[in-house]
Amino acid sequence: MIINFTKAENSNVNIPVSGITNTFLTGPAGSGKTTAAINIVAELSKAKRENSGKRLRIVCMTQKSDWRTLSTLVEPERLKLLVLGDPESEPIHFNPCKIPYGILPGEWSDILADLFCRAYGLLASAKKIVVDVINELYKNAEVFEAAEKSESWKEIVPELSQKVTFSKIYKNIETRMNALADQERIQKDMFARILDRLSSFGRENSVESRIFGNAKRDQIKAMSDMPMT
Numbered sequence: 001m002i003i004n005f006t007k008a009e010n011s012n013v014n015i016p017v018s019g020i021t022n023t024f025l026t027g028p029a030g031s032g033k034t035t036a037a038i039n040i041v042a043e044l045s046k047a048k049r050e051n052s053g054k055r056l057r058i059v060c061m062t063q064k065s066d067w068r069t070l071s072t073l074v075e076p077e078r079l080k081l082l083v084l085g086d087p088e089s090e091p092i093h094f095n096p097c098k099i100p101y102g103i104l105p106g107e108w109s110d111i112l113a114d115l116f117c118r119a120y121g122l123l124a125s126a127k128k129i130v131v132d133v134i135n136e137l138y139k140n141a142e143v144f145e146a147a148e149k150s151e152s153w154k155e156i157v158p159e160l161s162q163k164v165t166f167s168k169i170y171k172n173i174e175t176r177m178n179a180l181a182d183q184e185r186i187q188k189d190m191f192a193r194i195l196d197r198l199s200s201f202g203r204e205n206s207v208e209s210r211i212f213g214n215a216k217r218d219q220i221k222a223m224s225d226m227p228m229t
């Protein structure tokens with residue numbers, strides 16, 4: 001189902017619940033996407049499941065605090081609002097260094113370093129350093145050994161790898177940089193550029209360290225623990 005709006009239109013639209021399993025709202029900034037989406041979710045929260053007659057519970061994961069309005073429209077016991085990067089609300093905690101189920105450590109370190117370097121405009125030579133550092137930390141955490149030797153590596157690898165964090169990556173790069181001789185200026189510059197991008201992870205209590213630097217709080221578990229009403 002595709003509904004096409006323009007800003008000037010002021011029309012009521014009725015959307016069947018079954019029609020909004022996957023919904024893509026697009027439009028220029030300020031055109032009312034967030035407002036429309038919040039209203040759709042608020043309406044959905046009143047709908048009942050066909051088979052059980054229970055009302056839906058809402059899990060909202062967002063990076064923007066403007067979704068907070070939703071908490072005035074849906075009862076708190078049926079709403080889990082997780083705002084990425086906002087320590088004032090309940091932020092989504094996750095550790096990108098924790099290897100997802102079924103992925104090999106060598107694959108994950110490459111993906112992680114690649115994403116990091118692309119996001120921060122770092123070159124291939126920086127990526128090599130970042131991969132080396134992540135692999136060393138995985139090795140120290142015995143992640144590679146588990147991946148090679150253990151039958152239940154798919155469960156063990158995520159468990160062991162969560163000890164690795166961006167804060168540890170920061171410290172490892174810092175140590176490597178300090179070990180370089182003064183003459184190795186080009187290398188030192190490269191390390192400094194990577195550290196610059198990771199600087200918030202060099203501070204233990206920064207928002208980034210707290211939210212992405214530990215995997216002790218498992219958000220997925222927090223969500224499934226929410227009671228059904």
Ligand SMILES: Nc1ncnc2c1ncn2[C@@H]1O[C@H](COP(=O)(O)OP(=O)(O)O)[C@@H](O)[C@H]1O
Nearest residue numbers: 010027028029030031032033034035036037066
């Ligand atoms: N249907 C509407 N009628 C009048 N104003 C609206 C409507 N939808 C949104 N707005 C207002 O327009 C502004 C931008 O809306 P918003 O939903 O944040 O847009 P977007 O998410 O597309 O950037 C907000 O101030 C909002 O209150």
Ligand SMILES: [Mg+2]
Nearest residue numbers: 030033034035
């Ligand atoms: Mg918006």
